[in-house]
Amino acid sequence: xxxxxxxxLPGLMCDRxxxxxxxxxxxAGPGAVVxxxxxxxxxxxxxxxxxxxxxxxxxxxxxxxxxxxxLEIFRRAPERVAGLALLDTNYTPRAAGExxxxxxxxxxxxxxxxxxxxxxxxxxxxxxxxxxxxxxxxAALIGAILDMFARKSADVFEAxxxxxxxRPDAAPLLAAxxxxxxxxCGREDSWAPAVRHEEMAAMIAGSEIVLVGQCGHMAPMxxxxxxxxxxxxxxxxxxxxxxxxx
Numbered sequence: 001x002x003x004x005x006x007x008x009l010p011g012l013m014c015d016r017x018x019x020x021x022x023x024x025x026x027x028a029g030p031g032a033v034v035x036x037x038x039x040x041x042x043x044x045x046x047x048x049x050x051x052x053x054x055x056x057x058x059x060x061x062x063x064x065x066x067x068x069x070x071l072e073i074f075r076r077a078p079e080r081v082a083g084l085a086l087l088d089t090n091y092t093p094r095a096a097g098e099x100x101x102x103x104x105x106x107x108x109x110x111x112x113x114x115x116x117x118x119x120x121x122x123x124x125x126x127x128x129x130x131x132x133x134x135x136x137x138x139a140a141l142i143g144a145i146l147d148m149f150a151r152k153s154a155d156v157f158e159a160x161x162x163x164x165x166x167r168p169d170a171a172p173l174l175a176a177x178x179x180x181x182x183x184x185c186g187r188e189d190s191w192a193p194a195v196r197h198e199e200m201a202a203m204i205a206g207s208e209i210v211l212v213g214q215c216g217h218m219a220p221m222x223x224x225x226x227x228x229x230x231x232x233x234x235x236x237x238x239x240x241x242x243x244x245x246x
Contacts, residue, residue, distance in 0.1 A: 021224035
């Protein structure tokens, strides 16, 4: 059997809606399982929850925080990962010193908004730096992002912040990847910049890198057709490798 199902791993405070337009644009093929992390407060726990609900073997695609979860899945069960796609993400741990302390303060400031005014109000502040500036007036896109965040509680937000602040250095994992790999980001992603994706692609032998133009951090929602096209090419490589090995 040549089909390899997708395991899609959402980012911070995201759910299936982050992937729905990209899934709809994919050609007919295997269905997609979208992970739900519940209230897991570590990347390791998120990976374990995703693995428990995943097919025996799958093509793992993670966006933002989900990219880090994808790498934790690879750490735990590399034999189940037929392919790895890392979108708008990063591999470095939290910086030491003032830079790391500043990141914590900024995340905690957003958490304070979520506790005081709700997760939708927090997202209204968060989203300003997360999509391409030209899309901030796109009511449908921004509304979908805000609605998605509003479906999550401040407790979930706090748990995911804790997970991200304690993130490990994933560089050693990148060098160990031997399955077909895709590294993709919005060219104007200011949170997880293109240079970090170029570094990741250089560490993963045989990987494809895609930079999506006129796009910020939320590539699967901002440019779903371009993301779907890249995922389809990547998936075709996975299927071809599996067929060659049969």
